[in-house]
Amino acid sequence: MGVLWAVAIWGGAAGHTWAAGGGIVENGQAVTTAVIASWPMDFHPLTGNELGQFAIKRFVTRPVIDRFDGDQRCVFCTKIPSEADGTLIISRRPDGEQTTTATYTLNPGIFWDDGTEITTQDLAFSWEVLREGGRDLVAGDSRRLNIRDLHVIDKYRFSITYDGAVCGEQLDVPAPLPARLERPIWLADPTHYFEHSLYRTQPGHSGLYNGPFRVEKISTDSLQVVKNGHWSGQTAFFSRVNILVAANQAGLEQKVRAGGVDIFSTLTFDMGQRLAHELGARYDAFYSPSAHMVHLKVNFDNPILSDVRVRKALLYGLNREELVATLLENKGVVAQGLLSPFMAGYAVVTRYPFNPQKSATLLESAGWTKSADGLRRNRAGALLRFELRYRRNYPWIDLAPQLAAAWRTIGVQVDLIEDPQLSGDALDTRQRYLGLVGFAQGFEEGWEATRTWYHSSMIPAAANNWQGNNHFGIHVPTMDEALDRLVAVGCNVDARAAALSELQQVYAENLPTLPLWFGTVITLSDKRLSGTVDRRTSAMASPEFWRLHP
Template identity: 25%
Template sequence: MRMKRGMYVSNKECTMKIKTLLLGAVACAALAPAAFAERGKDGNVSIIYWQAPSILNPFLSGGTKDIEASSLVLEPLARYDDKGEMVPFLAEEVPTIANGGVSEDLTTITWKIKPGLLWSDGTPVTSADVKFTAEYCMHPEGGCAQLSFFDGVQTIDTPDDLTVKVTFNQPKPNPYGPFVGGQSPIIQKAQFENCLGSKAPECTQQNFNPVGTGPFKVVEFKPNDVITLEANTNYRDPDKPAFATVTFKGGGDATGAARAVFETGEFDYAWNLQLAPDVIAKMEAGGKGKAITGFGPLVERIEVNLTDPSPSLDADTRSTRKAPHPFLSDIRVRQALSMAIDRELLVEVGYGQAGKPTCDLVPVPDNYAAKNDFCFKQDIEGANKLLDEAGWVKGADGVRAKDGVRLSILYQTSTNAVRQDFQALIKDWWTEIGVETELRNVSASVFFGGDPGSPDTFQKFYADVEMYANTFNGTDPQQYLAAYRCGQEPKPESQWQGENINRFCDPAYDALIDELARTGDIAKRGEIAIKMNNMLTKDSHTIIGLVHRGRVSGQSNTLGGHVLNVWDSELWDAANWFRKQGS
C-alpha cells in the first residue's frame, strides 16, 4: 500500500510533528527551555545501574544496560521521545513522503544530517559514518546484536557528505529501522573501520571507549564496574550538558541501588528498581528521592530452548537446531509448563501496581497487542492431564519420563531478588506436575554482557529455559518481531551475537516478517503482528509470557530535566539534566 502525500504534518511549535496512519503515532517534540546557560556548571552527576555495563558498543550486546550506557555517548539519526513519538537527533528532520525524504514507492528513505556536527574528537560527522555503521552491523562474517534493524536493506548511498539514502529490497511502509533509536546509533568510521566482521569483538579500545556525538565522552571504562565520563566539548549545544562529569556505577543489586538514591542520596539516578513495591515505598520515606514509573512494552518472560544444551555436544550443535531439545521439542511439555504458573501471584509478589499478568510478547501499543488471557488461570490439574496424555509418566521420585528421557530442567536467570522469588515459586509449581527443576542465577553483568568467551550469557543459552525481560524502541514492534527469523540465532560464527535466543524457526513466521515489512495499512499491520505474537506464545508456547512490567527507576529530588522514557533509552535526555537550584 502506498502512503499518500500530506500524511505527515509540520508544526512550527515542534521540532517535528508526524501524523501517520501507517505507524499509528503522532510525533511532537517541543523544544525544551534551557534550565541552565553554562556547560558543566553543575559539577558531577552520579548514575547507578545495578546490572553493570560490560561494553559500550550496542551492536555487540543485546543487554539493555549496555545499550543505555552507550546512549550517553552514541546517538542515532532519530529516536523516540517519552510519548513514543519520533524526533530528529543527528538528522535535520525525520524523512517523510511530504518532505521528500521517503520515496513514493516506499523503497527508499533519505536522511539529511545536521550540518556542523562534530565527533567528540573534533572531526566532522559525515554520511560516510552512517553508511559504515550499516556495513559494520550487516557484515556477513560478523555478529550484530541489532541486525533486525537493517532487515531488508539493499544498498546505502551517500550522494554528499550530509546525505544518506537507504534503499530497501521491497516497499517499506515503516522505513525507520536503520539508525533510529538507542539500539541503532551511529559509530565513527575512522575509529571502527578495522573492526569489521570477526574482528569486531577483538577491538577492545573501540568497544570500551567509543568516539561519539552525545553530551558526554568516556574518560575511563572499567567493565562491570565504573564508567567515568566528562562533558563533550564538541557537543552541538554549547550550553549543554550542565554536568561536567558523570560517575556511572555498575554492580551490586537493586536494593542497594534504590537505597543509594532514596535513603543516602549518594546517587542521583538508579535504573530498573526490580523490587517489591512495599520495599520501594519504605525506602522513599528516606526523603532523598522518588520512584518514577511508566508502562512500555517490557515483558518478563521465560524463553524455552528448542535446541539440546547438553555440554556433551559441540558449540555449533548446541547453538542451532541440528540437535532438537530432547523434551522441550514436545509442545505439550511447553504448554504444561505455562499452564502450571500462577501469574497473578507473580505480579503480587514481584511488582504490585507496576506489573500486570501477560501471556504475550508484545503487550502494547493497543493496535499490536493480542491481549491474550489464555494463561491467566493457573491449571495444575490440566497440566498434569496433558502430560499424562502425552505419555510422560511419573516415576517413583515423582519426576516424569518417557523413552528414558526425564523432565529435568535447568532454569537460569540473572541474580535479582524478584527473579529468585519467581524461580522458587515456579519450581514448586513445576514439581507439582512432575518436572524436576534446578535453579541457576548468574550475575546480571555477565548474563546480559554478551562476552563471546563466557558460557553464562543469555545468548549462549546453555540451559533448558531462561527468564529475563527486554523491550523495543518506539511504538512499532516490527524489528522486535523480526528478531525471530530463522538463522538469526547466536552462534559461534556470529561471535554469539544474535536476537533469536530460543532458536525458533518457522518459514511461515519468516513470511510474516516480510509481509509486515511491506504492509502499510495500520489495521493490517496490527493483524500481522498479533498473528506473529501468537505463533511465538499461544500457538507454540516457545515464549512463556509472565508479567507486563512497568519501568521503575529512582531519581534524586535534586535532579532536574529528566523525563522517564519507556520507548527508548532512559538516558535519552541526559543533555538536559541539571542540578535544581538551592539543592
C-alpha cells in the same frame, strides 16, 4: 542484567547548597552518576551492545534516528522517510525479493564536539567500516544486518537500501564516524582498526562526539564528561557529569545508602522497591512499564516440551497473577503474549488463566497420566520430567522454586539447576540446556530482531551460514507464516497492524516460549530534582533534561 543508574549532585545552583557527594563544586554545575557496566569503557559508536556501556555512551553519542517516548524522531536529519513524499520506495529486485530505498537529508549545521560539521562523508565512512570490516566485528543493533548499501548523493543527502520492506520503527542508519580522524587509522590497518581507533586509544580526543556531552577525562573505573558546546539539541543544565562505573548491584546500593546519590533507575525490581520503601522520605519513586518480558525459553528438541499441549498445560498450571502480586508487589502485568498492554500494537490474545483442571486435561490428552505418587508418566513408564535452568539472581532465585512447586501439584517433576554460565546464544544451546531456561528479553530492536529469535529459518546451521538467534530450535510453521506476512505487508499502516495482531495471536496459541510477566523499571529521584523522568511514561529522562528545582 538491567541498567542501574545512580546520580549524586555535587553542588547547587544559585540559592541551593548540597552536602551529598562532597559539597559544592563549581557553583553546583557538576553532577555524579553511576552505572553497572564492564570496564574498560568502549566508546566506539559501532561496537558494544552491553546495556550499561550503551547507557554511558548516550551522554556523548547520539544516533541519526532516535526514539523518544516510544516515537521515532530524527536527531541529525530533517525528517523520517515516508512513502507519502516519495523518500521511501519499496520495490522488487529481479530475483523477486523486496527491497526498500530511503532517502535522508542531514540537518545543515550539526557538528562534532570540535565544531567540525557532520556530513554524509562521515556516514559513508561508517558504512565502509561496517561493510568491509565484517559485521561480525560490530556487536550493535541487529537491524543493520538489513542494510544492503549506503549511497552519498551530496554533502547532506544520502540514501540507504534495505533488504525487505522496511518502514517506521524498522528504519535505521549507521552511527556516523568522524572520517577526518578515523579514516587514516582505518586505511593504515583495517584488520586492527577497532583496537587502534581513537575511541580506544585517546577517548578524550576532541572531535569524536556528537551528543550533549563530550569525554574530558578517564580514570580507573570512572570518567568525566563535560557539556558539548556544539550540541544542537536541548542544552544540558549541568556543565559536568562524573560517571562512576560499578561492577555490580551491591556496589551501587552501597553508594545510595551512603547518601551520595540523588537519582537512580534499575530494571532490577527487588533493589529498586526495597530502597523505595526504606528511603521514601528523600526520594520520589516512579514506576515505568518495562518492555522486557520475563519468560521461559523452550528447547524444542525436548520431546516433552515440543508438544504444545504440555506447554499450554504448564501455563494453566501457574497462578501468574499471584506471582506478580508476591514478587512484584502488583507493579507488573501478566504476559499474555509478545506485547504488554502498554506497548504500541498490543492486541488481545488467547489467555491462560490459572486452571489446574484444564492443565490436567491437556496432560492426559498428551499421554501423561498420574501415578500413585502424584507424578505423571507415559505408557512406557517414563516420568514427565525436565530441567529448569536459571541464574542465581532476581527474580529467578525466588521464582524458580515456586514454578517447580506449582508444577509438582499437577504431576510434573522439575529439576532446578542454577547455572552461573547461562548464556542462551551459543551454537550448542540445545545440547547444553535440555529443558526450560529462565530469561528476560525486550523488543527494543524491532520485529526484525524478533524474527531472528522465532523463525525456523533463523536456527543457526551450516545451511544458513550459522545466521540467526533461534538457538532453542523453535519450529512452528504458523509462527513462520505470521512473521513472513508481517514482512510482506510492507508499510501499509492498517495491513501492518493486522499482521502484528495475527502474529501475537499465533504466538499465544503456540507458545514458542512460556510468557510470565512484563516488569517495571523503578526510578527514584531526589525530591529536589526536576526533569529526571518523562512525564508520560515515568521512565528516566535523558541527562540533558535533568534540572534543579527553582
